[in-house]
Amino acid sequence: MFVTVTLTLNGCSDSSARRTQLKTDASSTPSRMQDASRVDADDYIHLSEQEWRTRLSPEQYRILREKGTERAFSGAYWNHKGQGVYRCAACRLVLFNSETKFKSGTGWPSFWKPAKDDSVQTKSDLSLGMRRTEALCHRCKSHLGHVFDDGPAPTGLRYCINSASLIFEDRE
Ligand SMILES: [Zn+2]
Secondary structure (H helix, E strand, O other): OEEEEEEEEOOOOOOOOEEEEEEEEOOOOOOHHHHHHOOOHHHHHOOOHHHHHHHOOHHHHHHHOOOOOOOOOOOOOOOOOOOEEEEEOOOOOEEEEHHHEEOOOOOOOEEOOOOOOOOEEEEEEOHHHOOEEEEEEOOOOOEEEEEEOOOOOOOOOEEEEOHHHEEEEEOO
8 A cells, every 4th residue: 555755855955845745555664754754766777867856856867867967066065064964865865964964175975984884875887087986875876976986994985975865963
């Protein structure tokens, strides 16, 4: 049995907040965020680009679905220091914890580890004449940013992520 849950996308913190509807299992907990995280992956994989356009702000769409990059030091989270979790701005999967965020000096939010080993998928990216590793949301395959091997211990990795690909949620 399915019910429809309405969520407000507020990652861009401007007046372009949009509403999106997700199917979720009626037996899950009352929390809207938890409900969203239980949505079947297929619900996202099978969304058309037109459907993504209606769910995301133009900036989110450009970055998440067209593999764009926001300007350094322009996003909401490069210097954000709150304690909590960073979710995928497209499907709300938890991607990173604030404990693994570090100051990289790059102007993009940087993390040395995803929330879980499989939260973030990686893929070889040879675009723009560079050999890079793309970071994608494990669930909805939206573009997040890139992973580099010049991060801090213990992983030595730097997940360089667009703010527009993330939505921060305070830990209560
Ligand atoms: Zn996602």
